[in-house]
Amino acid sequence: MSSNWAAEAAAVFAKDWRCELRTRHAVATLALFAVTTLVVASLVLGPVGNEPARAAQIVPVLVWLILLFAAASGLPRAFVHEEESRTAIALRLAGRPSAVFAGKLAHVVTLVAALEAIVAPLAVVLFDLRVADGFAFAAALGAGGLAIAAATTLLPAIVAQGRGASTLFAVIALPVLLPALALAVAASRAALVGIAGGDELTLLLLYDGAVVVAGFLLFPAIWNP
Amino acid sequence: MTPAELEFAGLCRRFGRLRVLVDAGGAVASGGVLSVRGPNGCGKSTLLRCLAGLLSADKGTIRARIDGRELDGDERRARVGYLAPDVAFYDELSGHENLAFVARLRGIAPERGELLAERLGLPGERAWHAMSSGMRQRLRWAFALLDEPKLLLLDEPFQNLDAAGEAASRALLEERLAAGALAVVASPSHVDLPRVTGELQLGG
Amino acid sequence: MAAVIWAAFHWAPLAAGFKGESSRILFFHVPMAWVSFVAFMTAGVQSARYLFGSRTPQDAQLDRSAAAAVEIGLVFATLATVTGAIWARIMWGSYWNWDPRQSGIVVVLLYYAAYEALRQAIADEEVRARLSAAYGVLGLVVSPFLYFVLPRLGFSLHPEPVINAQGKMEVEARMLTVLLASSSGFTVLFYWMHSLRCRLGAIAARRLEEEN
Numbered sequence: 193m194s195s196n197w198a199a200e201a202a203a204v205f206a207k208d209w210r211c212e213l214r215t216r217h218a219v220a221t222l223a224l225f226a227v228t229t230l231v232v233a234s235l236v237l238g239p240v241g242n243e244p245a246r247a248a249q250i251v252p253v254l255v256w257l258i259l260l261f262a263a264a265s266g267l268p269r270a271f272v273h274e275e276e277s278r279t280a281i282a283l284r285l286a287g288r289p290s291a292v293f294a295g296k297l298a299h300v301v302t303l304v305a306a307l308e309a310i311v312a313p314l315a316v317v318l319f320d321l322r323v324a325d326g327f328a329f330a331a332a333l334g335a336g337g338l339a340i341a342a343a344t345t346l347l348p349a350i351v352a353q354g355r356g357a358s359t360l361f362a363v364i365a366l367p368v369l370l371p372a373l374a375l376a377v378a379a380s381r382a383a384l385v386g387i388a389g390g391d392e393l394t395l396l397l398l399y400d401g402a403v404v405v406a407g408f409l410l411f412p413a414i415w416n417p
Numbered sequence: 418m419t420p421a422e423l424e425f426a427g428l429c430r431r432f433g434r435l436r437v438l439v440d441a442g443g444a445v446a447s448g449g450v451l452s453v454r455g456p457n458g459c460g461k462s463t464l465l466r467c468l469a470g471l472l473s474a475d476k477g478t479i480r481a482r483i484d485g486r487e488l489d490g491d492e493r494r495a496r497v498g499y500l501a502p503d504v505a506f507y508d509e510l511s512g513h514e515n516l517a518f519v520a521r522l523r524g525i526a527p528e529r530g531e532l533l534a535e536r537l538g539l540p541g542e543r544a545w546h547a548m549s550s551g552m553r554q555r556l557r558w559a560f561a562l563l564d565e566p567k568l569l570l571l572d573e574p575f576q577n578l579d580a581a582g583e584a585a586s587r588a589l590l591e592e593r594l595a596a597g598a599l600a601v602v603a604s605p606s607h608v609d610l611p612r613v614t615g616e617l618q619l620g621g
Numbered sequence: 622m623a624a625v626i627w628a629a630f631h632w633a634p635l636a637a638g639f640k641g642e643s644s645r646i647l648f649f650h651v652p653m654a655w656v657s658f659v660a661f662m663t664a665g666v667q668s669a670r671y672l673f674g675s676r677t678p679q680d681a682q683l684d685r686s687a688a689a690a691v692e693i694g695l696v697f698a699t700l701a702t703v704t705g706a707i708w709a710r711i712m713w714g715s716y717w718n719w720d721p722r723q724s725g726i727v728v729v730l731l732y733y734a735a736y737e738a739l740r741q742a743i744a745d746e747e748v749r750a751r752l753s754a755a756y757g758v759l760g761l762v763v764s765p766f767l768y769f770v771l772p773r774l775g776f777s778l779h780p781e782p783v784i785n786a787q788g789k790m791e792v793e794a795r796m797l798t799v800l801l802a803s804s805s806g807f808t809v810l811f812y813w814m815h816s817l818r819c820r821l822g823a824i825a826a827r828r829l830e831e832e833n
Contacts, residue, residue, distance in 0.1 A: 196524065199521065199524065200521070200522050200524075203518060203521035203522050204522075207507070207510070207518050210509070210510065210514075211507055211508075211509045211510065214509040215509055277505055277508070278503050278504065278505035279505050279506060279507055281471065281499075281501075281503065281504050281505070282504055282505075282506060282519065282560060283522075284471060284494070285469065285471075285494060285495070285497065285499055286495075286519045286522040286523055287522040288495075291522075346759075350739070350752050350755055350756055351739065351742070351752075353743065353748055353752060354739060354742035354743040354748075354752065355742045355743070355744075356742055360735075360738060360739060360742050363734075363735045363738050364735040364738070364739060364756070366731060366735075367728050367729070367731040367732035367735060367763070368732070368759070368763055370728050370731075371728065371763070371766055371767060371770075371771055374771070395770060399762075399766060402762045402766075403759075403762060406758065406759050406761075406762050409758075410672070410755045410758055410759065413672045413673070413751060413754070413755055414751065414752060414755045416470070416491070416494065417470070417471070417472060417473035417747060417748070417751065431746075432744070432745060433744055433745075433746075434829075434832070473747050475747070
């Protein structure tokens with residue numbers, strides 16, 4: 193076998209996107225869920241952005257919850273589908289585990305980024321938000337998004353080989369994501385209002401890094417007997 | 418021609434309370450075929466999965482050597498040509514695309530996939546979900562042979578194939594064996610196998 | 622342990638600023654929370670040894686050890702939460718305040734309850750051991766975060782940790798003695814329970830082997 197690691201990871205990434213674009217399953221699920229919920233919320237809450245204090249209380253939590261649930265419903269497919277449709281067998285035989293993980297993670301990260309690219313501007317518009325520190329806000333979105341991506345890539349790999357994968361995923365993902373989300377909400381809130389959220393952001397990035405590194409270390413053992 | 422050897426001994430595998438493999442052993446070398454026979458549920462598929470590295474055995478040893486050098490578990494997994502009824506490919510991708518994906522993972526030229534597909538009479542443009550069971554079996558053959566492996570593990574390889582498909586795959590198998598590959602083949606007793614050098618009877 | 626229990630009630634003085642006898646609960650609550658952390662770290666280490674060590678027949682033992690540690694850890698964490706809630710009720714009038722430390726331990730409970738759920742969902746022994754070990758190792762990352770980092774953010778009703786920012790001992794000598802004694806007592810208790818549980822698991826596994 194003479195493939196190089198990056199080419200393998202790129203192949204997995206390309207294959208996942210090619211399949212995704214032909215079915216548009218994940219994108220549709222994510223977008224539908226997120227947009228619908230946002231619109232409903234904005235209908236009920238109105239342009240909260242006019243009262244910055246109140247907006248800072250409500251909107252970050254709302255946005256992150258929406259991102260979380262959209263991701264949890266649309267993304268575990270990455271590995272669960274491979275196992276259920278048995279394509280995982282060929283993948284195990286042909287690909288190096290770390291490259292498979294890297295490719296899948298990259299795919300999920302881009303999906304989450306695409307989701308956030310829809311949700312964040314929409315939220316700003318629908319709620320008439322005033323964002324004090326746009327850069328910090330984007331950073332919070334990025335860091336929190338990475339946490340969601342890492343969890344929804346690694347954890348389904350664990351549950352995919354058990355029974356009742358989807359429900360089990362929800363049970364397992366929650367404790368892992370809660371700390372990340374709490375930090376992401378805090379950092380987003382700070383960015384909206386304009387106070388310093390550096391601590392939360394740093395901790396979030398540290399958590400992200402730790403989970404991603406753990407993912408790379410653990411995945412070969414999860415994937416192969 | 419690089420010689421290859423595969424030997425295994427004392428393999429045991431249990432699923433909960435059910436003992437599927439009990440002390441299974443055998444050996445096969447370049448150019449030879451180990452024929453694994455037995456009734457349904459006797460563990461033929463389990464044995465092949467263990468040999469391929471897809472399943473761990475509870476007990477026992479598996480040794481694979483290529484050119485005198487022993488392969489570890491990960492290497493063995495990467496170098497086998499595995500064919501089994503439950504191997505599936507991506508619904509939305511065509512035969513050629515599926516093979517090209519595997520080729521990219523393995524670092525070989527994608528043309529190899531197209532050549533094999535042609536020899537097997539597989540219509541490469543059709544998506545997996547639209548393939549008949551016979552076509553799917555041909556794609557499984559192409560997958561197994563793609564990297565010109567020295568270790569072939571074939572579980573019911575001629576299942577679902579029509580006369581033409583079977584002839585094509587048998588010809589390819591012969592070619593591989595002549596080139597120094599070895600094969601462990603599990604199939605029902607009425608199926609005729611070439612170059613059989615050993616037989617393993619599983620189950621009571 | 623018996624000495625600790627006696628000392629907790631009679632020997633150590635009452636902490637200043639705590640209502641009535643309620644500070645006594647500290648001698649149990651804090652060590653229990655600490656031991657649950659030790660338990661989960663043990664589980665993580667055993668899980669790592671299972672996953673990354675060379676595969677030998679000792680493996681199954683490591684898997685049993687990790688699972689046992691999680692079980693006992695859950696017991697201690699639950700007890701810690703309950704004692705904490707009781708104390709909260711006495712001190713501030715309600716069982717739950719969403720204090721970051723309280724929330725932290727709840728998420729820990731959820732994490733390891735999920736570990737148990739994962740084990741239940743997988744029938745095959747080898748797959749079960751491997752996947753729960755992976756989750757256990759992930760716990761090595763998540764747990765310290767939940768136990769130590771998260772509670773430090775934001776306002777907490779919890780009293781200052783024993784060793785505060787200046788590194789000085791803020792706690793009265795006697796209280797400290799009892800606290801440390803209690804912690805060591807509970808830790809020993811944990812290891813004792815753990816070895817018992819592992820032995821039970823080994824016997825059960827051997828029974829299963831013989832039956833087949």
